[in-house]
Amino acid sequence: MQDTESIGAFAIVPSNDLPAAIPFWERLGFAHTGGDLEYIIMEGWGCEVHLTQAGGGAWRVPAENNPFGVFIRTPHVAEIAARVDDLIIKPGGLLRHRQWGMYEVGIAGPDNLLVRIGWPTELIGTGQAE
Numbered sequence: 001m002q003d004t005e006s007i008g009a010f011a012i013v014p015s016n017d018l019p020a021a022i023p024f025w026e027r028l029g030f031a032h033t034g035g036d037l038e039y040i041i042m043e044g045w046g047c048e049v050h051l052t053q054a055g056g057g058a059w060r061v062p063a064e065n066n067p068f069g070v071f072i073r074t075p076h077v078a079e080i081a082a083r084v085d086d087l088i089i090k091p092g093g094l095l096r097h098r099q100w101g102m103y104e105v106g107i108a109g110p111d112n113l114l115v116r117i118g119w120p121t122e123l124i125g126t127g128q129a130e
Contacts, residue, residue, distance in 0.1 A: 010047070011070045013113060014054035021051055021110040028072075028080055028107075028115070045074040054111075069114035077119050081105040089114075097121050 015021040022032060030044035038053040054060050081095045084107055093106025104118025
């Protein structure tokens with residue numbers, strides 16, 4: 001069920017093959033909660049990601065050097081990283097504390113989409129949400 005109380009900004013991610021992108025997001029722990037054949041709403045970890053079919057009048061996702069990225073801010077960083085260990089960008093995207101104060105991991109998504117998952121280092125282990 002879609003959370004009608006959600007406040008915030010949600011990424012709209014274009015995909016060259018929308019049906020093939022859905023299992024990637026499900027593997028990260030998101031559920032398909034709405035939309036239609038060319039626009040899918042996925043929810044998980046207190047976040048939403050909206051997926052849209054690229055092409056056919058919409059913008060086209062390049063095969064390489066995709067300019068799009070998504071950052072998922074959640075205290076469940078390690079749990080999500082464990083689900084997709086084979087998709088972690090290595091060596092640079094490995095799960096670790098970053099100098100900018102985030103505990104995060106970089107994942108290779110559909111169409112070379114960069115998906116970063118992180119939580120402030122200072123909040124690790126506290127379970128605090130903003």
